Amino acid sequence: xxxLERNDPxxxxxxxxxxxxxxAFDEKLKMYESRGILIPSHKIIKNQTQIEKIRKSAxxxxxxxxxxxxxxxxxxxxQEIDRWVTEITEKAGAVPAPLHYxxxxxxxxxxxxxxxxxxxxxxxxxxxxxxxxxxxxxxxxDGYFSDSSRMFCIGEVSEEKRRLVQVTKECVEKGLExxxxxxxxxxxxxxxxxHAHANGYSVVREIxxxxxxxxxxxxxxxxxxxxxxxxxxxxxxxxFTIEPMINMGGHExxxxxxxxxxxxTEDGLPSAQWEIMVLVTETGAEVLSW
Ligand code: MF3
Ligand code: CO
Numbered sequence: 001x002x003x004l005e006r007n008d009p010x011x012x013x014x015x016x017x018x019x020x021x022x023x024a025f026d027e028k029l030k031m032y033e034s035r036g037i038l039i040p041s042h043k044i045i046k047n048q049t050q051i052e053k054i055r056k057s058a059x060x061x062x063x064x065x066x067x068x069x070x071x072x073x074x075x076x077x078x079q080e081i082d083r084w085v086t087e088i089t090e091k092a093g094a095v096p097a098p099l100h101y102x103x104x105x106x107x108x109x110x111x112x113x114x115x116x117x118x119x120x121x122x123x124x125x126x127x128x129x130x131x132x133x134x135x136x137x138x139x140x141x142d143g144y145f146s147d148s149s150r151m152f153c154i155g156e157v158s159e160e161k162r163r164l165v166q167v168t169k170e171c172v173e174k175g176l177e178x179x180x181x182x183x184x185x186x187x188x189x190x191x192x193x194x195h196a197h198a199n200g201y202s203v204v205r206e207i208x209x210x211x212x213x214x215x216x217x218x219x220x221x222x223x224x225x226x227x228x229x230x231x232x233x234x235x236x237x238x239x240f241t242i243e244p245m246i247n248m249g250g251h252e253x254x255x256x257x258x259x260x261x262x263x264x265t266e267d268g269l270p271s272a273q274w275e276i277m278v279l280v281t282e283t284g285a286e287v288l289s290w
Contacts, residue, residue, distance in 0.1 A: 012047040038232045044211045044218050045237040054213045057141035058289035060092045064137045074129050074155045078110035082121035097138035097216050109136040116245050116253050116263040116271040129155035134273045145216050148289035149275035167199045168246040168272035175242045179285035183234050189226035192244045202251035209241035234280050243275030
């Protein structure tokens with residue numbers, strides 16, 4: 001932690017004097033750190049100006065997902081979803097974050113049935129009755145990032161797939177209930193894990209959520225195996241995603257060699273994912289994108 005004098009401008013960029021701004025906050029962080037608790041670095045703690053910018057980015061992200069929700073149906077291709085996302089994002093004066101991210105070729109991820117995540121939109125993938133699909137949208141507005149995803153059931157979906165989609169949504173809600181300032185990331189992780197397992201499902205281990213806002217992927221890494229009372233301390237101004245991938249069968253996954261992106265369940269059984277982007281506030285949590 002950098003050493004600041006009481007009258008120095010605060011590290012958060014508020015323009016206020018350090019002592020009046022994050023002075024007491026840093027004392028509290030140091031106290032937790034001295035107890036061996038993992039504390040967030042200053043660079044992942046957002047100030048009000050940044051939060052407003054990220055909020056605007058998130059509004060576009062939500063509007064895109066609302067459009068998808070209204071128009072997705074059997075018979076369209078996942079490439080059509082990519083076209084919607086690209087067009088709406090451009091019209092809003094924003095940029096799709098996935099496009100060219102580490103070489104990713106499209107504007108959105110579309111993951112169908114046993115695809116766990118990072119499915120690439122294609123003219124060859126036609127949505128059909130009974131499919132479940134995750135549409136994962138991420139937006140950059142004015143340099144600020146937002147990220148969230150939803151599941152959609154196409155036409156008549158089997159009861160067991162519908163239940164997977166529903167329970168996965170509940171996992172995110174249970175996780176969210178645990179997000180509070182001066183709580184722990186593991187409080188959220190355990191709530192997600194417990195609800196998935198109570199329903200007979202498994203949780204993907206290797207891929208998780210992340211800090212977000214100033215960059216696409218920031219600290220902390222957000223897994224769902226952690227225990228309550230462990231993991232990074234949560235403090236006001238942190239923004240991260242809760243985006244568990246819940247499998248109907250085993251937790252094992254693999255990445256498609258041929259495209260280098262699409263993640264599948266090892267056993268070929270369906271997987272579901274919902275993603276929300278959460279701001280830790282002074283009193284609890286605020287969902288910025290869903
Ligand atoms: N949107 C994904 C997430 O939730 C990341 C996708 S990376 C991409 O973190 F390159 F595949 F788009
Ligand atoms: Co994400």
